[in-house]
Each structure stands twice: as structure tokens, then as C-alpha cells.
Amino acid sequence: MSASWRLLDHTADLGMDVEGSSLEEVFACAGRAIFELMAELDAVEIRVSRDLVVEGTDLADLWVNFLREALYLWSGGCLLIKEVQIRQISDTALEATLSGEAYDSGRHVLNMEIKAATYHQAEVVRTPKGWKGRVIFDV
Amino acid sequence: MSKISVTLNKLDACRWSIPRTGGMRVPGLIYSSETLLRAMGNDESPQQVMNVAHLPGIVKYSLAMPDMHWGYGFPIGGVAAFDAKSGVISPGGVGYDINCGCRMITSRLNFEDIRDRLKDLVVALFHNIPSGVGSTGVLKLSPKEERQVLTQGSRWAVSQGYGSEEDIETTEDHGAMAGADPDKVSPRAIERGRDQLGTLGSGNHFLEVEVVEEIFDPEVAAVFGLSVGQVAVLIHTGSRGLGYQICDDYLARMVKKMSELGVPIPDRQLACSWLESQAGRDYLAAMSCAANYAWANRQMLMHWTRETFEKTLRKSPRELGMKLLYDVCHNIAKLETFPVDGNMMELCVHRKGATRSFPPGHPALPVCYRKVGQPVLIPGDMGTGSYVMVGTEKAYQETFGSTCHGAGRVMSRAQATRASSGRQIAREMADRGVLVMASGKGTLKEEIPEAYKKLDDVIDVVHRAGLSRKVARLRAVCCIKG
Numbered sequence: 001m002s003a004s005w006r007l008l009d010h011t012a013d014l015g016m017d018v019e020g021s022s023l024e025e026v027f028a029c030a031g032r033a034i035f036e037l038m039a040e041l042d043a044v045e046i047r048v049s050r051d052l053v054v055e056g057t058d059l060a061d062l063w064v065n066f067l068r069e070a071l072y073l074w075s076g077g078c079l080l081i082k083e084v085q086i087r088q089i090s091d092t093a094l095e096a097t098l099s100g101e102a103y104d105s106g107r108h109v110l111n112m113e114i115k116a117a118t119y120h121q122a123e124v125v126r127t128p129k130g131w132k133g134r135v136i137f138d139v
Numbered sequence: 140m141s142k143i144s145v146t147l148n149k150l151d152a153c154r155w156s157i158p159r160t161g162g163m164r165v166p167g168l169i170y171s172s173e174t175l176l177r178a179m180g181n182d183e184s185p186q187q188v189m190n191v192a193h194l195p196g197i198v199k200y201s202l203a204m205p206d207m208h209w210g211y212g213f214p215i216g217g218v219a220a221f222d223a224k225s226g227v228i229s230p231g232g233v234g235y236d237i238n239c240g241c242r243m244i245t246s247r248l249n250f251e252d253i254r255d256r257l258k259d260l261v262v263a264l265f266h267n268i269p270s271g272v273g274s275t276g277v278l279k280l281s282p283k284e285e286r287q288v289l290t291q292g293s294r295w296a297v298s299q300g301y302g303s304e305e306d307i308e309t310t311e312d313h314g315a316m317a318g319a320d321p322d323k324v325s326p327r328a329i330e331r332g333r334d335q336l337g338t339l340g341s342g343n344h345f346l347e348v349e350v351v352e353e354i355f356d357p358e359v360a361a362v363f364g365l366s367v368g369q370v371a372v373l374i375h376t377g378s379r380g381l382g383y384q385i386c387d388d389y390l391a392r393m394v395k396k397m398s399e400l401g402v403p404i405p406d407r408q409l410a411c412s413w414l415e416s417q418a419g420r421d422y423l424a425a426m427s428c429a430a431n432y433a434w435a436n437r438q439m440l441m442h443w444t445r446e447t448f449e450k451t452l453r454k455s456p457r458e459l460g461m462k463l464l465y466d467v468c469h470n471i472a473k474l475e476t477f478p479v480d481g482n483m484m485e486l487c488v489h490r491k492g493a494t495r496s497f498p499p500g501h502p503a504l505p506v507c508y509r510k511v512g513q514p515v516l517i518p519g520d521m522g523t524g525s526y527v528m529v530g531t532e533k534a535y536q537e538t539f540g541s542t543c544h545g546a547g548r549v550m551s552r553a554q555a556t557r558a559s560s561g562r563q564i565a566r567e568m569a570d571r572g573v574l575v576m577a578s579g580k581g582t583l584k585e586e587i588p589e590a591y592k593k594l595d596d597v598i599d600v601v602h603r604a605g606l607s608r609k610v611a612r613l614r615a616v617c618c619i620k621g
Contacts, residue, residue, distance in 0.1 A: 007553055009551040013211065014552060014553075038272075061394065065391065068387060075384070076327055076330055103273075110272040112579065113340075115235050115383045116383055119390065119394060119406070120211030138211065138234075
């Protein structure tokens with residue numbers, strides 16, 4: 001099974017549920033989903049990669065911290081990410097490689113801005129089929 | 140997520156209390172109406188009011204204004220005051236967009252003067268005011284300049300030629316919070332702030348040309364310089380990426396140290412620190428930097444608005460008479476003094492989607508408004524127009540000098556996008572007499588008027604409850620969005 005994401009209806013902000021058979025899949029799918037929401041990824045090519053090492057006090061904290069770091073690749077580095085690979089993950093640490101290219105206003109279309117991944121209702125839990133993560137974004 | 144049942148006890152036509160249960164330290168108090176409460180459906184904001192009541196040092200009650208709606212951690216429209224000596228400060232109680240707020244510029248123009256030039260005006264404003272997702276400004280601040288922005292706020296902008304000394308007088312806190320310390324701002328936040336000063340941003344932020352439609356309080360309106368038919372401009376934006384990053388940085392830092400607080404907190408997004416701890420003091424100093432950045436931002440946008448009016452209408456600054464009525468913030472935490480049980484008490488008042496509403500005579504008010512009270516600016520949703528209200532003694536006594544901040548969403552962005560599917564929103568707005576230009580392709584659909592509570596209903600509650608009084612209503616004639 002490959003991981004998938006869907007949006008939750010929330011009045012003020014944007015919620016997302018991600019399901020997958022492994023933690024790696026769920027995290028990778030969520031990292032990519034941020035960029036699918038923000039921009040049209042068809043026009044994005046893989047030209048640069050960034051390695052992230054992220055820690056958290058528990059799985060939910062790691063989840064928020066990972067999404068936070070992925071978002072910063074855009075907000076601090078103007079990168080649009082198309083591929084996410086989780087190389088290693090435990091409950092409190094992960095290593096990932098995120099790949100994409102620098103935003104180019106001539107070729108890329110932005111849809112919206114995600115300001116932050118919040119802790120509100122943030123969780124990563126086991127399901128009969130694998131894992132499910134939930135996050136609410138401030139947009 | 141677990142749902143806790145919420146008991147709402149009606150106190151009078153405008154107020155509902157939530158009794159103390161479980162770990163709540165104080166009761167909840169919600170300002171609303173039967174209509175607004177019904178319209179909220181299963182919105183979880185009343186439960187969030189209860190969650191906030193758990194935080195240490197909270198005084199009197201956990202409050203919510205009638206525009207309240209669900210907002211991770213604290214509800215939007217929430218007000219909470221903490222004992223400055225033994226209470227906490229919470230980045231989530233301020234929100235990501237630190238010092239999001241609005242300013243209104245009045246003018247000597249009448250609607251007749253711009254009626255035939257509206258299209259030119261909206262195009263010129265859209266061209267001259269940078270807006271949209273990740274928009275960057277015309278400036279790239281040097282590290283030294285950015286530090287000056289963070290400590291001096293509006294004054295920095297004025298010193299660079301954006302506006303005049305008079306503008307500072309009619310800005311909340313004179314456009315700069317004391318105690319701002321750029322050393323408490325992370326390199327990431329500094330980096331994000333470098334090229335976003337002088338930009339509107341995206342989402343619900345906007346710049347709107349409005350016309351005064353109705354005056355409710357002629358005496359106060361005269362002091363504010365408002366009259367029927369007059370043209371005004373409302374600017375609604377905040378501290379951009381710098382503010383988001385500061386909120387995020389300090390949430391992360393405080394979540395890590397939650398156990399040191401020694402009290403259970405019902406939601407990580409409510410992470411907080413003792414106001415007198417290192418983390419608490421550092422956050423306040425960093426938050427103040429973001430507040431100052433936002434004031435400088437709105438000051439610059441106002442300057443370009445004035446220039447755009449001058450060029451487009453070919454009128455001199457004197458003929459236009461574009462004067463800053465006031466600038467208010469509605470996402471902020473501040474150290475303020477209020478009467479509590481007969482004694483004056485220093486409090487850290489968190490307003491997350493709530494506007495300060497100070498009464499006549501308050502020393503924080505500019506001299507020109509001290510007799511009547513603080514101008515309270517309440518923006519509506521896109522193209523609806525806005526209200527100018529005035530601060531009251533009742534708000535000072537009852538809500539830590541706070542009132543509502545806007546219309547408040549009732550539809551999620553996804554719902555709004557579905558509801559507007561296949562519609563030409565810009566055309567619909569034009570038919571209603573509002574010219575709209577937006578840079579984001581989804582923005583207009585997400586921000587349709589139906590997605591918000593009726594501004595009139597919200598205003599009606601705070602007016603009847605006495606938290607701020609109606610002075611004037613303005614309708615929008617053009618609007619630029621991010």
C-alpha cells in the first residue's frame with residue numbers, strides 16, 4: 001500500500017490526515033503533501049536535495065518538528081519539494097532527504113501559503129493497516 | 140480526539156458562562172447571541188475556552204468574543220489575562236501572525252471624487268502594494284536595519300521617509316512596544332524578515348478603499364474626523380514570516396520544557412512558560428520585535444497608499460488629507476494594568492483575534508482621542524466594509540479592555556472553495572459595487588463573504604454588551620487581496 005493524504009474540514013485552518021503502511025511512508029507522504037498544497041508540482045524538477053536530521057520528545061513532537069523543517073525549506077530557502085525519502089526513523093529521531101528545486105516565478109504556480117504546522121491535535125498512531133498521522137496547519 | 144461536553148449557562152442576552160470543571164482554574168465567559176451560537180454548529184471553540192482556563196495564573200475568566208471560532212489551542216476571538224508575577228505567557232495565545240492588525244486612513248475625498256477613477260485606483264494599488272504568497276518587498280534589509288525595525292517599529296519607517304510623526308501619535312503603543320530585543324529572535328526569523336517588510340501577504344489580509352455609509356455617534360465621529368460619503372482606506376496585515384517563525388520557535392522551545400511547568404496542560408499548542416522565567420521573558424522580547432515589525436510594515440503600506448492616491452488622482456497630499464485615524468493590533472500579549480476585585484493588578488493580557496478597547500481618559504490613548512475613547516477598527520470579510528467603534532469603560536472593567544476583531548469564519552477554506560465552485564467571484568463582487576483584485580488564484584474563492592459570520596451580528600453583540608460602541612459603518616468600493 002502506498003501512503004495517501006486527505007484534508008479535514010476545519011473552520012479556520014487546514015487539517016490533514018495521512019495514512020500509510022509504515023512510519024516512513026506516512027512521514028514522506030506528509031512532507032510531500034505540504035508542497036502539493038502550496039504549489040503545482042508538475043512543473044517542479046529535481047535539481048537539489050537537502051538532508052534533514054530531526055528530533056522530537058515523542059512521535060507526535062517528531063512529526064510536528066519534521067513538518068516544521070520541511071516547511072522551512074520553503075519559507076527560509078524558497079525550495080519547492082517534490083520527493084521525500086525517510087532514510088531512518090525512530091520515535092524520537094529521523095533522517096530524511098528532500099528533493100526539488102528553487103522556486104521560479106516564471107515557471108511555478110503557487111496556490112497558497114502554509115504558515116506553520118501546529119501541535120493542536122497532532123498525532124501519529126497505529127492503525128490496523130499501518131500508521132496514521134494528523135496535523136493541523138496554520139494557513 | 141476526545142470531545143468534552145460543554146455547559147453554556149446564559150447570563151443575559153449577550154453573555155454565556157462555562158462553569159469551572161476539572162482542572163479549570165476560572166470559569167469561561169462567552170459574548171455572543173443565540174443566532175451566532177446556533178451558527179457555530181459543532182465548532183469546538185467553547186471547549187478551547189475551557190482549555191485556556193487551565194493555564195496557571197489566569198485571572199477572573201477565560202473570555203471569548205462573539206466572532207470566536209475554532210483555532211488550534213486558544214480559540215480565535217479569545218482573551219485571557221494572567222497575573223504578571225505568578226502567571227504564564229503563551230505564544231499560542233497570541234498566534235502565528237503576531238500583531239496582525241489594521242489601520243484606517245481617512246481623507247478629504249468624497250465618494251464622488253473617486254467614483255469614476257475606481258478602476259484606475261484598484262489597479263494602481265494592486266501594482267504598488269506587494270501582495271501574495273511569499274511576497275517580497277522592494278527592500279532587502281541589512282542586519283543593522285532589521286534590528287532598527289525590530290526595536291523602533293513605526294518610528295523606523297517614519298525616519299526612512301514613510302509617513303510623518305503624526306502617524307506615530309495615532310498608532311497603538313506609538314507603533315513600538317518597549318522591551319523588544321532582537322537578540323531573542325532566531326536567525327531563521329531574522330532571515331525571513333529581511334525581504335518581507337512592506338508586503339501585504341496572503342490569506343485574509345487585504346487593503347480596501349471604503350466609503351463612510353452611516354454614522355451612529357455624531358459626536359465621536361466628529362472627533363475621529365468621520366463623515367458620511369467620505370473616502371477611507373483600511374489596511375489589514377501583520378508581521379509576515381518573521382512573526383510566524385517567532386511563534387513557531389518559541390512554541391517548540393516551550394513544548395520541550397512543558398514538564399518544568401509542573402502542571403498538566405490539555406493541549407500542546409497551549410504550551411507556555413512562566414512570565415518571569417527566562418523563556419517567558421525571551422518570548423515577550425521576541426514577540427515585541429514582531430509587533431514592531433508589523434507596525435513598520437503597515438506604516439510603509441500606508442505611505443505607498445498615499446503616494447498611489449496622489450499619482451492616480453493627481454492631487455496634492457494637502458488636497459487628499461490622508462490622515463491615520465488609528466492603528467490597532469488584534470493578535471498580541473501585553474503587560475497592562477486593570478482593576479481586579481477592587482485592586483489594580485498588573486496582567487499579561489493575551490488577545491488572539493481581539494481588539495484593545497480602552498475607555499475615555501486612559502493614559503495610553505493619544506491626546507486627541509482621550510476625551511472620547513480609543514478608536515476600535517473592526518474589518519469585515521472581503522468586500523463587506525468595516526466598522527469604526529469606540530472603547531468603553533465597560534470593556535475596561537469586564538474584558539481587560541478588549542472587544543471583537545472581525546467577522547470570524549463559519550466555513551472552512553475547503554467548504555468555501557466548494558461553495559464558490561464555478562462562480563466568478565470577482566464578477567459577483569463587482570456587481571455589488573466592489574472592485575477586487577487578488578494575486579493568489581484560490582484566494583477569492585476561499586474568502587467569499589458567505590464563509591464568514593455576518594459582521595453586523597458580531598458588532599451588534601459587542602455594542603449591546605457595551606464592550607465597544609458603534610461610531611460609523613463603512614462599505615468597501617475596492618479591495619486588493621494577497
